[in-house]
Amino acid sequence: ADPEPVQDFCVAAVSKGADDQPTFPGFPCKPESTVVSNDFFFAGLSRSGAAAANDSPFGSAVTAGNVEAFPGLNTLGVSINRVDLAPGGVNPLHSHPRAAELVHVVSGEMLVGFISTAGKFYSKVVGEGESFVIPRGMVHFQYNTGGNSTARAVTVFNSQLPGVVAAAPSLFGAEPEIPDAVLAKSFQVDGEIIKLLKSKFRN
Ligand code: GLV
Numbered sequence: 001a002d003p004e005p006v007q008d009f010c011v012a013a014v015s016k017g018a019d020d021q022p023t024f025p026g027f028p029c030k031p032e033s034t035v036v037s038n039d040f041f042f043a044g045l046s047r048s049g050a051a052a053a054n055d056s057p058f059g060s061a062v063t064a065g066n067v068e069a070f071p072g073l074n075t076l077g078v079s080i081n082r083v084d085l086a087p088g089g090v091n092p093l094h095s096h097p098r099a100a101e102l103v104h105v106v107s108g109e110m111l112v113g114f115i116s117t118a119g120k121f122y123s124k125v126v127g128e129g130e131s132f133v134i135p136r137g138m139v140h141f142q143y144n145t146g147g148n149s150t151a152r153a154v155t156v157f158n159s160q161l162p163g164v165v166a167a168a169p170s171l172f173g174a175e176p177e178i179p180d181a182v183l184a185k186s187f188q189v190d191g192e193i194i195k196l197l198k199s200k201f202r203n
Pocket residue numbers: 062081082083091101140141142155
């Protein structure tokens with residue numbers, strides 16, 4: 001989904017911070033004279049997210065290996081995440097505006113699903129060594145169906161920075177908040193239900 005590279009690589013000279021927004025496409029390159037092998041190496045997914053998953057109300061932890069964490073990916077059009085699910089945990093409904101996602105289950109088993117623009121729900125229980133693909137932009141999730149076991153997946157994207165729209169937080173946790181009347185009318189429910197949902201997703 002990203003633009004085609006026009007050079008071998010372009011190791012990002014900066015990681016995205018508060019004041020350094022990415023240029024198009026991606027980030028500025030550092031000079032090749034300063035590029036080292038480690039720029040093409042990333043160990044960030046070797047750390048287990050199991051403890052973080054246990055601590056999370058969703059029972060999940062996503063460790064991102066996008067260009068912000070791994071500057072060598074800049075302009076290469078790929079990235080990788082690690083998803084750890086506690087027993088019964090869910091990586092909650094979300095979408096990626098800039099990439100398809102390949103979900104490869106490394107251990108345990110999980111229900112992986114997405115909803116198409118036709119409103120059809122596609123899903124599959126995916127076991128160790130198996131893969132499922134989420135088309136670009138589709139709302140999706142992973143849910144641990146392996147009983148008392150943890151589950152883990154590696155997810156791979158055709159973008160250096162797929163972006164995440166988290167369904168519930170984007171609607172009920174937006175800053176500033178979306179008016180209750182808009183949400184109540186949109187969801188065809190009482191304002192009290194919207195207030196309850198906002199209380200879960202706003203600090
Ligand atoms: C899983 O859905 C992920 O975005 O890594």
